[in-house]
Amino acid sequence: MKILIAVKQVAALDEDFEIRADGRGVDEEFLIRDLNEWDDYSLEEAVKIKEASTAPVEVVVVSVAPEEADEALRKCLAKGADRAIRIWDDGMEESDPIAIARVLAAVAKSEAPDMLFAGVQSSDQSFASTGIATAAFLGWPHAAVVSSLDYAPGAKSALFRRELEGGLLHEVEIQCPAVLTIQLGINTPRYASLRSIKQAAAKPIEVKTLADVGLSAGDAGESGSHSRIRRMRIPDKGRAQLIEGDAAAQAARLAEIIREFKGDAA
Amino acid sequence: MSGVLVIAEQRRGELRPVSLELISAAQTLRLRSGEGLQGGEGDTVTVAILASFPERFIDSLKLAGVDEIVAVKVAAAEFDPDTFETAVGALIEARKPDIVLVAHSVDSFGYAAALAAKLNLGFATDVFKAERIDGELVATRGGYGQKVNVEVDFPGRATVLLAIRASVFKPPEQPGAPRVTEFAAPATASRSRSREFIELSSDDDVDMAAAEFILTIGRGIGEEANVARFKELADAVGATLGCSRPIADAGWLPKSRQVGQSGKTASACKFYIAMGVSGAIQHLAGMKHVTTIVAVNSDAGASIFGVAKYGVVGDIFEIAEELRRHF
Secondary structure (H helix, E strand, O other): OEEEEEOOEEEEEOOOOOEOOOOOOEOHHHEEEEEOHHHHHHHHHHHHHHHHOOOOOEEEEEEEOOHHHHHHHHHHHHOOOOEEEEEOOOOOOOOOHHHHHHHHHHHHHHHOOOEEEEEOOOOOOOOOOHHHHHHHHHOOOEEEEEEEEEOOOOOOEEEEEEEOOOOEEEEEEEEOOOEEEEOOOOOOOOOOOHHHHHHHHHOOOEEEOOHHHOOOHHHOOHHHOOOEEEEEEOOOOOOOEEOOOOHHHHHHHHHHHHHHHHHHHO | OOOEEEEEOEEOOEEOOHHHHHHHHHHHHOOOOOOOOOOOOOOOEEEEEEEOOHHHHOHHHOEOOOOEEEEEEOOOOOOOHHHHHHHHHHHHHHHOOOEEEEEOOHHHHOOHHHHHHHHOOEEEEEEEEEEEEOOEEEEEEEEOOOOEEEEEEOOOOOOEEEEEOOOOOOOOOOEOOOEEEEEOOOOOOOOEEEEEEEEOOOOOOOOHHHOOEEEEEOHHHOOHHHHHHHHHHHHHHOOEEEEOHHHHHOOOOOHHHEEOOOOEOOOOOOEEEEEOOOOOHHHHHHHOOOOEEEEEEOOOOOHHHHOOOEEEEOOHHHHHHHHHOOO
């Protein structure tokens, strides 16, 4: 039995970041990288399924990314993934979520997992698209925003709840193998122990090219993408009227505003 | 080969409000005569409604700017990815619109990307602005937690599918008289089965939907032990204590106190103080209707300052302590 998990090393922005000279991205110097928060939950869900299973289950993480993502993959290995795969090639920088999904699907075809998890979205680009597009290339059943899951490895179906807007849940049964995108809060991700971090550092990361998974250059990068970044801009600052002064002065003004509201409301 | 196709959303017999916002978004994108169109009348806005009884929703969609409503009868009573991919896919192939608009919603998360991948559509999600620049469609979306606006285009794509952010466009108010047609969707062998809907139960008697004054805490409170003092502050100022997603996920407050898009809809809220809430887009979208938002955050760059009326940049614990003295 095998569960494949698509992961991404995301970037948050440092204070006072700058847009790159070509205007199409943020200057790398200001990027703070980490494993995508959603992926932490999808990995944990797979590791929990593995631990609850009597049959052996292999948990494999895969990332379509350059070498710097090895850090995120090692974090996954330290938190219970058995293997890590990274796919990258020249000319893949401009890949959009659909191009990434095409590569993930090619990996899934060769790995033949029983289930594929991805995060609902990435915290940096927030497309909420990669997992479901991967399902399309595989022709697999799929569901998004899964907030609880009942699945035994190798089972023909899984039962889950998807989290809808406004505090509503929808319970659905789905045929497997399937692609599920996993929502925050589905579990409590574990911390990696010092020992497992050390062990993960020694584990290999399987690095592959497009050709290794049966794809060609045109399948990824700009030519394999369904959108293209024209430019990035820093939006105008918000309209919030700032309350200045020290904490006491700020709180005093805030108390006034609260009283005004309560006066109006009364 | 032109026009804008809007896919309306319904759930449990109710049209979702974002469906009407999509109609307004479509108005900004339709080409009028003389704007590069061959025909004389300008192109059309078509709204499709997929449901097991689509006729129920027709009247609510008869709005100004809608040229045609297409009733698509499907077997599935509620959203199902396979059903939507098949039906919307067939509709796109038949009508060949140049733009398709869906909501950036949980239902769309479940099928829009798959449709774009299968039909080779230009594709972008969480779009809050779309325009034509020199004849090219350009969509703007947020990046890096709303700190950057990202403009994307779709070179060489005959049809572009855009998922539009909720609460950005105002729904049209004027009625219209569109023609109503039917579209026979191909049958689908669905691979998932809807079982039931479950309402989030309120396990501590709080009714966020009715609260007018909400004080919300977010990640900035640091640890669970700090919840109590903010609860005490909320009580003292007469507010209902709410929280952002990470606090509910961590189990520090019950899920029934979570506000934002996936939490309880704080529909009656008029006054909202957010302490230590950075403002994920889902949170902001869920609170956008509130008249007065006050944000207290130590990070001057937090997205929540973009929607707040008043901003306090400072330590939430110090501000809370000082504020408590006034009540």
